[in-house]
Amino acid sequence: MDTQALAIESPAxxxxxxxxxxxxxxxxxELLAFCVFFAAYAFTRAKHVELFNAExxxxxxxxxxxxxxxxxxxxxxxxRAVQAAEAGLRDKVAPWLAAGFLCGSGFxxxxxxxxxxxxxxxxxxxxxxxxxxxxxxxxxxxxxxLLGLVILAVLWFQARRGNYGPDNxxxxxxxxxxxxxxxxxxxxxxILFPLVYxxx
Amino acid sequence: xxxxxxxxxxYSTRRSTVVWxxxxxxxxxxxxxxxxxISGPAAVASxxxxxxLKSRAVILDFMGLRHAPLxxxxxxxxxxxxxxxxxxxxxxxxxx
Numbered sequence: 001m002d003t004q005a006l007a008i009e010s011p012a013x014x015x016x017x018x019x020x021x022x023x024x025x026x027x028x029x030e031l032l033a034f035c036v037f038f039a040a041y042a043f044t045r046a047k048h049v050e051l052f053n054a055e056x057x058x059x060x061x062x063x064x065x066x067x068x069x070x071x072x073x074x075x076x077x078x079x080r081a082v083q084a085a086e087a088g089l090r091d092k093v094a095p096w097l098a099a100g101f102l103c104g105s106g107f108x109x110x111x112x113x114x115x116x117x118x119x120x121x122x123x124x125x126x127x128x129x130x131x132x133x134x135x136x137x138x139x140x141x142x143x144x145x146l147l148g149l150v151i152l153a154v155l156w157f158q159a160r161r162g163n164y165g166p167d168n169x170x171x172x173x174x175x176x177x178x179x180x181x182x183x184x185x186x187x188x189x190x191i192l193f194p195l196v197y198x199x200x
Numbered sequence: 201x202x203x204x205x206x207x208x209x210x211y212s213t214r215r216s217t218v219v220w221x222x223x224x225x226x227x228x229x230x231x232x233x234x235x236x237x238i239s240g241p242a243a244v245a246s247x248x249x250x251x252x253l254k255s256r257a258v259i260l261d262f263m264g265l266r267h268a269p270l271x272x273x274x275x276x277x278x279x280x281x282x283x284x285x286x287x288x289x290x291x292x293x294x295x296x
Contacts, residue, residue, distance in 0.1 A: 018268065038286065045291075046294035053239075079262050080213060179263075180264075190251055191283055
């Protein structure tokens with residue numbers, strides 16, 4: 001309680017990490033993996049500029065942009081859920097999380113349509129270096145979205161029981177940890193979308 | 201106890217909403233560059249700058265690292281600079 005009172009008196013002077021330290025180590029490992037993947041894409045492209053530029057045009061930019069908006073909106077809804085919990089508005093936490101989950105599910109639906117389209121056109125990992133990266137990079141990210149959705153579902157289930165509130169430090173820590181993971185998934189897509197769909 | 205449960209959250213919902221709308225606007229800007237088929241060093245630089253600013257907003261405002269220990273702020277914001285820097289170098293190498 002003392003630390004909470006202190007945080008309210010001086011929120012800026014007491015710097016702290018939202019959520020568990022372990023989740024932040026995990027997030028750093030994920031970010032490092034994506035950094036290597038992005039660099040590998042960009043430097044491979046430098047050797048096959050014309051091929052990458054030509055095949056990039058075949059991607060559905062509308063789907064890519066729509067998915068960016070869905071992930072950003074999902075992240076915003078998760079932020080609102082955390083803010084509701086911090087403000088003690090227990091009954092508002094679950095609906096915000098559910099809205100975030102719905103937007104994340106929308107991302108999955110759009111991506112599946114995109115994959116069906118590409119696979120239907122006979123495109124595989126061995127079609128070209130560009131499609132090898134397009135498929136593996138977006139699928140690696142896709143798996144993270146799925147894990148993020150599982151986490152949001154667990155948080156939603158806990159929120160429905162009214163577990164998240166400013167007087168429950170352990171529960172708030174879990175909520176912050178799950179939210180941080182979800183934002184990481186969003187953060188990575190913010191780089192992935194321009195890199196793979198637009199930059200030329 | 202009850203007095204404390206209703207203290208305002210450290211991040212205002214209004215600020216989060218403004219950040220969210222700016223992120224959507226930035227996404228539409230990136231999409232427009234793609235639709236217009238704009239390429240070249242200026243387009244690459246602009247798109248990477250937009251992506252970096254969006255990433256910074258997500259890190260500071262959505263992840264809430266604005267008030268995190270400087271080490272963690274440095275690691276995450278440093279990741280953005282590293283990734284965008286590597287992409288910029290690779291695209292520069294691929295210029296005709």
